[in-house]
Amino acid sequence: MIPVLERTMVAPNIHNLRLQAPDVARSAKPGQFVILQAEEDGERIPLTISDWDAEKGDITVVFMQVGATTGKLALLKAGDSIPTAAGPLGNPMELGNFGTVICVGGCYGIASIYPIARALKEMNNRVICVVEARSSFLFYWQEKLRKTSDEMIFITRDGSLGRRGHINNLGSIIPSIKGGVDRVIINGCNYVMMRGCEETRPLGIKTIVSLNTLMIDGTGMCGVCRVTVNGSNKFACVDGPHFDGHEVNWDELSSRRQAYLREETVTLRTSAP
Numbered sequence: 435m436i437p438v439l440e441r442t443m444v445a446p447n448i449h450n451l452r453l454q455a456p457d458v459a460r461s462a463k464p465g466q467f468v469i470l471q472a473e474e475d476g477e478r479i480p481l482t483i484s485d486w487d488a489e490k491g492d493i494t495v496v497f498m499q500v501g502a503t504t505g506k507l508a509l510l511k512a513g514d515s516i517p518t519a520a521g522p523l524g525n526p527m528e529l530g531n532f533g534t535v536i537c538v539g540g541c542y543g544i545a546s547i548y549p550i551a552r553a554l555k556e557m558n559n560r561v562i563c564v565v566e567a568r569s570s571f572l573f574y575w576q577e578k579l580r581k582t583s584d585e586m587i588f589i590t591r592d593g594s595l596g597r598r599g600h601i602n603n604l605g606s607i608i609p610s611i612k613g614g615v616d617r618v619i620i621n622g623c624n625y626v627m628m629r630g631c632e633e634t635r636p637l638g639i640k641t642i643v644s645l646n647t648l649m650i651d652g653t654g655m656c657g658v659c660r661v662t663v664n665g666s667n668k669f670a671c672v673d674g675p676h677f678d679g680h681e682v683n684w685d686e687l688s689s690r691r692q693a694y695l696r697e698e699t700v701t702l703r704t705s706a707p
């Protein structure tokens with residue numbers, strides 16, 4: 435069993451879960467994920483490892499409470515345990531000295547962009563973090579991100595902090611950055627990543643996304659996480675989760691994400707307290 439060290443709500447519906455998982459913490463790299471189960475025989479869900487401490491042996495994942503499993507995870511407290519935290523899985527994010535990199539995070543992607551921004555900063559990139567949310571009260575981990583970036587840009591739909599609008603602001607933010615932008619990395623829901631890629635495509639800037647797919651085993655065996663990238667079948671768990679966002683078939687990804695919507699709705703109704 436995997437001990438729960440802490441579970442806190444960092445913004446409405448967004449939860450920070452810290453687990454004692456020394457084997458995962460020892461080998462985690464930016465961009466990798468774990469597959470969690472909230473209970474034996476429960477659904478298996480992939481969550482990005484957003485922070486870890488190899489010495490203390492703990493890992494942190496941040497998730498949005500949207501369904502039955504995340505609803506159960508959201509009720510955990512220190513001292514509880516969960517049966518599974520398998521990982522680290524997936525390929526680490528490609529890192530290097532690219533120059534100026536914009537790291538975009540939306541929703542739970544604000545946390546998952548953090549280890550990537552930190553690693554890029556350590557490699558002497560100029561890191562600009564762009565975080566977006568409906569309103570300023572939905573931001574979290576701002577101090578952590580500030581420490582790992584040269585600049586932070588906020589986008590809110592209600593204009594309560596930073597620029598008013600949505601991820602489509604990216605198309606106007608990028609040309610305003612002196613010296614240009616060499617790479618964009620976007621983490622968040624699939625819609626935010628898709629819209630972000632629409633903004634960077636005409637600018638010709640390489641844009642890496644971290645795909646959110648359904649997963650079961652996370653080891654390339656079940657095929658549930660299949661996506662089409664550049665016309666080829668890929669498994670997000672072993673070939674990704676990071677891909678060139680300009681090559682992803684977003685329509686297919688979106689429809690495959692809906693495959694179990696009816697079952698998810700039934701489970702959510704029947705598991706409600």
Ligand code: FES
Pocket residue numbers: 648649650651652653654655656657658659660669670671672
């Ligand atoms: Fe089963 Fe990727 S989760 S193949």
